[in-house]
Amino acid sequence: MTSDEEVELLRGAGALRIAVDSGSLARIGRFIDLLDLWNRRVRLTGDRDRTTLVRKHTVDSLAVVSELPLSGIVADIGSGGGFPGLVLGCVRPDLGLRLIEARRRAASFLAEAIRTIPLPGAAVIGTRAEEAGRDPAVAGRSDLVVSRAVRLEAFLPPTVSLVAPGGLVIAMQTPGVGLEHARETGLLYGLELLRRRDYRLPDGERRRLLVFSRV
Secondary structure, three states: OOHHHHHHHHHHHHHOOOOOOHHHHHHHHHHHHHHHHHHOOOOOOOOOOHHHHHHHHHHHHHOOHHHOOOOOEEEEEOOOOOOOHHHHHHHOOOOEEEEEOOOHHHHHHHHHHHHHOOOOOEEEEOOOHHHHOOOOOOOOOEEEEEEEOOOHHHHHHHHOOOEEEEEEEEEEEOOOOOHHHHHHHHHHOOEEEEEEEEEEOOOOOEEEEEEEEEO
């Protein structure tokens, strides 16, 4: 990662009041470099410009850091190019990280990123979230389940079988997703909306975290 990209990342993290130490910065840098390399061959992300990957996608992922558990397992559903899962792992490598991704090429990238960064506590689960929820190795064991830019109706149902008792579920959305809709959708799957957190990205785009718990 270039010095300009580091400045962008630290500025965005500061606006979110997230501390990024030198070790985390180095790990995120290795992740961005590898993602850039893969994006030249396989389109893993819609945006492939490095500055956009840092300013928009990486900084957005950092918004979840303050919600991470003190210990335990974090599951990212539909990890794709590694947002938010790999970014969270770079900041908190002490956590167990489960990257759930059914697409073969994306899963291959995630596995290489885990080795390259490295994140020894992370693992790729190359299957759909619904199937992962039936795997005894991961079912009911996640202290936090998260996903970015996935419709609530698609994201919330499989989280119920993945999240541990007392665990949280975080949907990374835009403010266009209303609170009443989120509350009603959560209750359909036995999830209570605890709170929302609104913030802005460095370019001014508005984002919203919806935090649920099991009823």
